[in-house]
Amino acid sequence: xSITLENVGFVYGAGSVYEKTALKDVNLTIEDGEFVGIIGHxxxxxxxxxxxxxxxxQPTTGKVYYQGKDIWGPGYNRRxxxxxVGLVFQYPEHQLFETDVxxxxxxxxxxxxxxxxxxxxxxxxxxSAVGIGEDxxxxxxxxxxxxxxxxxxxxxxLAMNPDVLIMDEPTAGLDPxxxxxxxxxxxxxxxxxxxxxxxxxxxxxxxxxxxxRLIVMNDGEKAYDxxxxxxFRNYExxxxxxxxxxxxxxLMHDLKAKGFDVDEDASTVEEAKTxxxxxxxxxxxxxxx
Amino acid sequence: xxxxxxDALSHDYLIYEDEESDQGTPVRALSEVTIDIRxxxxxSILGHxxxxxxxxxxxxxxLLLPTEGTVWIEGMDTKDDDKLWDIRQRAGMIFQNPxxxxxxxxxxxxxxxxxENMGVPTQEIWDRVNSAxxxxxxxxxxxxxxxxxxxxxxxxxxxxxxLAMQPKCIIMDEPTAMLDPxxRKEVxxxxxxxNRELGITVxxxxxxxxxxxxxxxxxxxxxxxxxxxxxxxxLFARVEEFEELGLAVPxxxxxxxxxKKAGLDLPDAILTREEMTEALCRLx
Numbered sequence: 001x002s003i004t005l006e007n008v009g010f011v012y013g014a015g016s017v018y019e020k021t022a023l024k025d026v027n028l029t030i031e032d033g034e035f036v037g038i039i040g041h042x043x044x045x046x047x048x049x050x051x052x053x054x055x056x057x058q059p060t061t062g063k064v065y066y067q068g069k070d071i072w073g074p075g076y077n078r079r080x081x082x083x084x085v086g087l088v089f090q091y092p093e094h095q096l097f098e099t100d101v102x103x104x105x106x107x108x109x110x111x112x113x114x115x116x117x118x119x120x121x122x123x124x125x126x127x128s129a130v131g132i133g134e135d136x137x138x139x140x141x142x143x144x145x146x147x148x149x150x151x152x153x154x155x156x157x158l159a160m161n162p163d164v165l166i167m168d169e170p171t172a173g174l175d176p177x178x179x180x181x182x183x184x185x186x187x188x189x190x191x192x193x194x195x196x197x198x199x200x201x202x203x204x205x206x207x208x209x210x211x212x213r214l215i216v217m218n219d220g221e222k223a224y225d226x227x228x229x230x231x232f233r234n235y236e237x238x239x240x241x242x243x244x245x246x247x248x249x250x251l252m253h254d255l256k257a258k259g260f261d262v263d264e265d266a267s268t269v270e271e272a273k274t275x276x277x278x279x280x281x282x283x284x285x286x287x288x289x
Numbered sequence: 290x291x292x293x294x295x296d297a298l299s300h301d302y303l304i305y306e307d308e309e310s311d312q313g314t315p316v317r318a319l320s321e322v323t324i325d326i327r328x329x330x331x332x333s334i335l336g337h338x339x340x341x342x343x344x345x346x347x348x349x350x351x352l353l354l355p356t357e358g359t360v361w362i363e364g365m366d367t368k369d370d371d372k373l374w375d376i377r378q379r380a381g382m383i384f385q386n387p388x389x390x391x392x393x394x395x396x397x398x399x400x401x402x403x404x405e406n407m408g409v410p411t412q413e414i415w416d417r418v419n420s421a422x423x424x425x426x427x428x429x430x431x432x433x434x435x436x437x438x439x440x441x442x443x444x445x446x447x448x449x450x451x452l453a454m455q456p457k458c459i460i461m462d463e464p465t466a467m468l469d470p471x472x473r474k475e476v477x478x479x480x481x482x483x484n485r486e487l488g489i490t491v492x493x494x495x496x497x498x499x500x501x502x503x504x505x506x507x508x509x510x511x512x513x514x515x516x517x518x519x520x521x522x523x524l525f526a527r528v529e530e531f532e533e534l535g536l537a538v539p540x541x542x543x544x545x546x547x548x549k550k551a552g553l554d555l556p557d558a559i560l561t562r563e564e565m566t567e568a569l570c571r572l573x
Contacts, residue, residue, distance in 0.1 A: 041469040042440040146338040173385065173466045175337040175496050177535030202469050205540055242439075244470040247499065247540040251562040258570055269540060273547045276569065284551055 002164060002196055003030045003053055003085070008062035010048050010220075022048040024220045025062070030198065032163070035190045037207035037228070038200045040217030041242025046200050047090075049217065050166050053198065054085035083112055086162035090169045092153035096141035101132065101152055104141060108160040119159075126159035127152070130185055147178035151185070158189070164196040165189070171206065179203075183210055205246045208232065208267035216243065229265040248272040291361075292458050292490040293326040293349055293380070298358035299513075300344055318344040320513040321358070328457065329488045331481070333501035336510030337535035342494045345510070346462050349492065350380040363457065378407060381451030383461040387443035396438075396446055397422065397431040403454040414453075421452040424487075425479050441472025445479055452483065458490040459483070465497060473497070498525075498539045502560040509534065526558035541565055 010023040023045045030036055030053075040046045051057045052064055055071050055078040064071050071081055089095065098104035105123040114122065127137070130151040141149060150170065157165065167186065171179040187210055190197045201207050207214055207228060214231045216224040218241040224231045232238070235245035235253075245267065252264045252272060263275040274284055299320055303313025319341045326332050336342045347353040348360050351367040362380050365372040384390055393399035397418050404414045422428045425445040430438060435446055444464055451459055459480065465473040477500055483489045493501065501507055502521045509517035509524065511534050517524055525531070525538045528546045538546070545559035545568075554572060559565045 042472060173338075173463065173496070175535055176498070176537035178338055179496075204470060239471070242469050242471040247562065248544060251541060251544070251565055254562055254566045255569065258566060260569065260573075269544050269547060272544050273551065276544075276548060277551055277553070280553060280572065282552055 002032045002034075002067065004028070004063075004065040004068075005052065005059075006063045006065070008052060008059045008064065010045075010052070010057065011060045014060060022220050023052075023059075026220075026222055028215065028222060028225065030164075030196065033190075033194050033196055035187070035197045035210065035212045036199070037211035037214045038198065038217060039202070039204070039207060039214065039243055040223075044217040044242070045220040046217050047168060048220075050087065050168060050198060050200060053164070053166055054082050054087050056082075056087070083108075083160050084162055085164040085166065086157035086160055088154055088157050088165070088167045088170060090172060092156075092170075093141070093146070093149035096149060096153065098141070100138050100140060101127070101144075102137040104152060105156045105159050108156055112160060122159045122161070123155070126155040129158060129189065130155045131181075145178075147174055147181055150174065150178070150182060154182070154185070162195070164198065166198040166200075168200045169202060170199070171201070171203065179206070186210070204232070204244055205268075208246045208249075216241075218242075228267050232267045233265055290328045290363075291325050292328045292330070292363060293324070293492070294361045295322050295324050295348070295355075296359045298322040298345075298348060298355050298360055300348065300353060301356045302344075315356075318513050319348075322513075322515055323358075324508060324515060324518075326490060326492065328490055329484070331484045331491045331493070331503070331505045332508065333493045333495060333504040333506075334508045334510060335495070335498075335501065335536055340510040341513040342510050343462050344513075346382070346460050346492070346494055349458075349460050350382050351376050352382070374407075378454050379456055380458045380460060381454055381456040383444070383447055383451060383459065383464045385463040385466045387440055387447055387467070390447045390450075391435045391443060394434055395431075396427065396433050396435055399435060399446055400449045400453050403450055407454060417453040417455065418449075421449040424452060424483065425449040426475075439472055440468040441475040444468065444472070444476045448476070448479055448483075456489065458492065460492045460494075462494045463496065464493070465495065465500065473500070498537055498542075502539060509536070521560060522558050524558075525560060 005026050005028050008023055008026045012020045012022055038046050052059055058072055066081055096104055102123060105126055106119040109119040109122045132151055170182050186197055189195050214228045216231060232245040232249050235249060248269060249267050252262050252266050255262045256264045260279050262279055266272040266275050277284055300318050301315035302318050304316050305313045334342050351373055354368055360367045362376045365376055367376055391399050400418045400421055401414050404417050422431055425448050427445050427449055435443060465476055480491050484491045504521060507521055507524050508515050525542045528538050531538050541562055542559055545555050549555045555568050559568060
């Protein structure tokens with residue numbers, strides 16, 4: 001019951017000619033320790049939704065609860081909340097602003113009121129978690145590659161020791177190796193630290209591979225909520241709302257139509273491989289995962 | 290006829306370590322790149338972040354000039370100052386973020402911006418705008434405000450804007466990186482159509498391997514050099530090399546590779562689900 005949204009609605013520019021409803025009557029609960037993906041076409045309300053999770057925006061209607069408490073209730077400490085629920089924006093490298101990597105990552109803990117030593121301790125733990133070594137501490141953020149910058153930004157949020165990590169398209173613009181690096185890192189953090197992760201993504205292949213639960217947003221409403229396999233089963237409906245299923249899911253449906261007895265909900269290369277080999281009476285002997 | 294040709298093109302960026310000195314240290318971003326792209330070809334460029342793709346792209350409409358070597362666009366040397374505007378008009382560029390390249394408050398005015406600046410007569414501007422919007426499927430939105438469009442629609446407006454300048458070549462630097470799946474499909478379909486129907490040369494830079502399987506040719510870059518070139522079929526058969534370069538192959542190709550490794554008698558480099566279905570049916 002980590003984060004709960006109850007009948008949440010959000011309207012931009014209410015009462016003006018530009019009034020636009022971004023969210024309509026959304027109800028959902030993200031439990032402690034879950035790894036949740038959010039997908040939806042551009043303008044479907046994803047970004048608005050995640051900014052409600054750590055009180056960057058106040059819902060027009062409805063309630064947002066964190067650990068059972070109404071975060072817009074009287075006396076609620078929203079500044080404190082933002083230390084628990086960390087948000088990494090899209091293209092976070094545009095927000096690197098300090099002169100060197102260490103100072104940038106220390107910014108969060110410094111605002112939590114920690115001493116200089118504690119800040120640096122937290123920062124070095126976070127940097128090592130994202131695989132940035134000491135030789136980088138004094139480098140200017142501008143000297144880093146795209147993937148490295150992105151990891152430093154994630155470290156900046158991790159240094160505050162959040163319980164929930166929300167990321168808005170953390171792999172946009174990265175090459176395949178950089179993409180895997182970031183996603184493996186998030187997945188490790190989820191497993192080892194039990195941190196709750198909310199991942200907004202435009203890559204159906206990525207969410208199929210990593211998340212446990214997938215929420216689909218469409219025109220400000222929750223359209224689907226289930227495991228990736230369950231959600232991608234509705235691939236025809238997903239296309240109507242600007243999305244798609246992973247390539248292999250389409251293939252499995254094609255094969256099924258040709259009379260192969262395959263698992264048509266397979267949504268990753270691994271699942272598809274196992275299922276196709278089984279049809280041909282073979283087992284996966286390569287031993288790779 | 291060659292549309293884009295480079296000969297031993299190298300480019301150095303200057304890094305200023307010390308704020309006081311104005312003596313920069315050169316860092317090589319492109320190293321002896323020699324390529325030849327024919328008129329009407331659809332070519333894609335792959336490579337990890339920092340491999341030199343965007344630096345190369347910026348040389349193709351003279352946004353950057355070579356440190357060494359030469360770039361010709363339809364035979365015009367990009368170092369020739371007198372040809373600069375001809376080159377820019379002939380080789381149009383589309384960037385990653387649609388919001389950074391839209392300047393007007395109404396779609397049709399945005400599309401008209403290019404030809405207006407070129408001094409095209411008013412009536413012809415309208416003709417060009419009409420046809421560019423038609424070609425990109427954006428006619429219905431001509432009087433809309435661009436900021437209310439989806440990402441894919443905005444990118445199509447940007448493409449229409451380039452099209453109105455009647456280019457011979459369109460260079461696209463990760464045009465779909467910020468789009469949702471349907472937006473990606475729309476943009477890809479639009480440029481393939483321009484390539485097919487108008488014979489416009491297309492150079493596409495992307496990190497999405499699925500987007501390049503219909504290209505005529507691929508170039509793979511690493512550390513400022515072109516390290517592989519060939520058709521998608523030829524290159525995607527080299528799965529291990531792609532992985533070593535920090536790249537991937539399309540998901541279907543990966544599945545084919547894995548199935549083959551596990552013992553199924555499949556051909557190399559299966560690119561589409563249709564090919565895969567057919568290949569598996571044959572094994573039955």
